Amino acid sequence: QKSAVDFQNDLYLKIARNFLRYQWVLLYFFSATPTVDENYFRDGTPLQPNQYVRSLRSSPFGYVNDPEIKVSFESLQAYADSLEHWVNNGKLIAEKEFYSNVRLRGAKKARDLVKTGIQYLEFRLFDLNPFAPYGITLEDARFIHYFILLMAWLDHTADQDDIELGKTRLAEVSWEDPLSPTAYSVEGELLLLEMQNMLDVLQADDEIKAIVKEKFAQFENPNDTLCANVVVAIEKFGGYQKLGADIAKGNKKNALERFYALSAFDNMELSTQALMFDAIQKGLKVEILDERDQFLSLQYGDHIEYVKNGNMTSYDRYISPLIMENKVVTKKVLAKAGFNVPKSVEFTDIESAVKNFPLFENRAVVIKPKSTNFGLGITIFQYGVQNRNDFAKAVEIAFREDKEIMIEDYLVGTEYRFFVLGGKTLAVLLRVPANVIGDGVHSIKELVAMKNDHPLRGDGSRTPLKKIALGDIEKLQLKEQGWTIDSIPPRDLIVQLRANSNISTGGDSIDMTDQMHESYKQLAVGIAKAMGAAVCGVDLIIPDLTKPAEPHLKSWGVIEANFNPMMMMHIFPYVGKSRRVTLDVLDMLFPELNIR
Template identity: 30%
Template sequence: MTKGTMDSIRYYYNVGRRGLEYMSEIQGESTGDPSIMILRECALDKGMKVEEFVNGTYECTNGKKTRFFGMPPDSGTAIWLCSNKFATYELLKKNGFDRVPYYRKYTLGTINEAREDFKTRDKVAVVKPCSQTFGGTGVTANIRTVRKLNKAIFRSLVYGSEYLVEDHIEGDNFRVLCYGDRMLNVVQRLPANVTGDGANTIKQLIDKENVKRVEDRSPFRLYSIKVDKDVEQTLRDKGMSLNHVPADGERVFLRTVCNHEAGDETTDITSIVHPDVISYCEGIMRTINTTLSGIDIITTDITKPLAESGGVINEVNTSPGLMFHDRATSMKVIDHLFDQAPPR
């Protein structure tokens, strides 16, 4: 049996196995889109009239102006561009925004090229679906071996016929929320984690944390920490398992990729972001011409320009989760939607 045939068999096997898992992932654990619920609550707090429309959307009226929550405010072109990571990178580079990671696009048919490029470059890599996924779905980071690259490729192919292989960029994850060409808020994103007490195992710490999270039903709540193969692999890479007992005060990160619906956290760091980073993101907004977007950045130091810190633009999201940010930020979004935002 040829290697190409084996690759095809592995691909279709993974499609069947992972496809069912993906259907479970996208259902999440909420009873409605948190961002829509947040906009609804904020509009009601401002005294606006809000009525349920169709399929989980809401019609909001303020005076003579009406907006719909749950319907994309952007053009189809902007939405398509940002849903396709390869197209996003290409457009950014074409317009002078070169702070993106090294990347190449592949398919199942060019998997050997991906392997050879990985071995030739000898860099730690990331594999991700080219388009139509969210929240870290199908993404594998910190790839150091061809074996792990193969697993990552077949995992990614479950979600689409094309995938990207990028250089793994060391640093922290940040989300820059913008409306039009104006920055509203910046948060640091932290993968799901637990803090040891010297007595409980990682699994027990996760269970205790999840009990707290389930009790919070607000749209801004933290999602339960999901234990899956990604968590198990991340712990193995650290020489740990779910049965490991962390020392008192020891913080253990359970994933290498941020995924809000799998339990990650955020911290507001707007006040320390370097002005050049803000200007860079606002320029991207003007280039892609989106209304409300979240720009994901990886950098070791958000207080420095990206060129100085070695930081990169990781993604541009046209459906940014407002639950990453505080209520005051969502109130600003409402103001912009109804053209009530104060001037710069």
């Protein structure tokens, strides 16, 4: 009875042999090197004027060994013996110089495979698809996957003579006219019929069946193959260099439209993408434990750290986010620690809050949920609340986000976000509330739509800036200024759509780290310490950032302390210097790397 290793070796060898026998089929579908500069050839080009072929790369003039080098795939022992033979007699510099379209892998030397067994197969046939930004499309990758599976499915197993026949056909097909049918289309159609039978037995999905049907039709219509499309494009652009330059410019433009994103990880929040980007660059092993929950495992050697949402780590105390989530508790803890906080009143139902309207009438106040983040449910009456209905509406909006709300005094000054990590203020941001600038032509609604077209704006979690909304809060803010969404503001007039300056509600981000007085940076560090947080976002109201802090509300006041503060607005500010705070997160987690 065979061992598991012997079974695995036999399976991999069967796939390898059959692949080498039928590799020409994949070349017919996916080749993309129909021409090359004449200087490529040492002894003059073998191509006739205006001649195109299917694949110069896979032809005898391409990425191949000398024809006399034949390596046996009859057994693993024969593979190792023959490969060592060509290396020992100097025909190959090293085993890695064996340019077979299939190689047996799993050890540094082929001889070691005899002991350990084949761990995987390496397929090396494919030309890069110039029309696909990553060199291959998902549909083509799926077809190749099932084609390789077919090589195991086939009843027969190619022998060494079959392999040599396959190599001969590969050379012939590689030199065919890409706009003409292949000489071996009948064999190719029979193979794909077998593939369709396999898909039926496996109950494969309709998508792969449609892909195989499409490939089947390409035997009759060679103009639909990849190489034929490349030839047509070369002719259209007047040469492969011009075609390549045009494709490169297009790919660059597309890449720079979302320069802030980590390709293939668009489902992650942008802060998490930035952390992953830096972790990969620094040589850390990155594992996504839960994509939806933004949970990562980062590893360097035996050192493992877990990170949630970009900066929630084991360095924070469990109680810290609970304190910061509750704005009432936050204020009490900070007040007890000696920090300036505005006075506030809490309410547990809409009716009691509205009844107390006379207490707040004509006063500048902020109405917000007790437990909130990202500026949700906050309404600011910076010019004084005068209308009872507007007050009631703001109360209702706050209660949508929580069962309790706070109404607190509005502090005069400018709001700044301080990013604190490891006892240092690393970045300071001025967050300008959501706004549009009038042009005397377009309505506020139209101006918002135009501003939202900026490539940095999106959902706010996968883009540096969030699109501006036109909901109840924005309409209340417009009403306070005497506008509606259909109003047409005069040229250069700034129309405020929000009073709170959160980036998550459509605000603009401006880096102010270098301009901020050091005393406020130290205040932010102290506030984070009072919260017990290793990473904290502190919001301060400051009338004049150039003057040193004084111990009273007219000098500065704490609005909020936030757990899991956004990092992307510091990394990708709307205006100003980028602060790559994700590197500081990694430096905190892995001090042995000396990242900073």
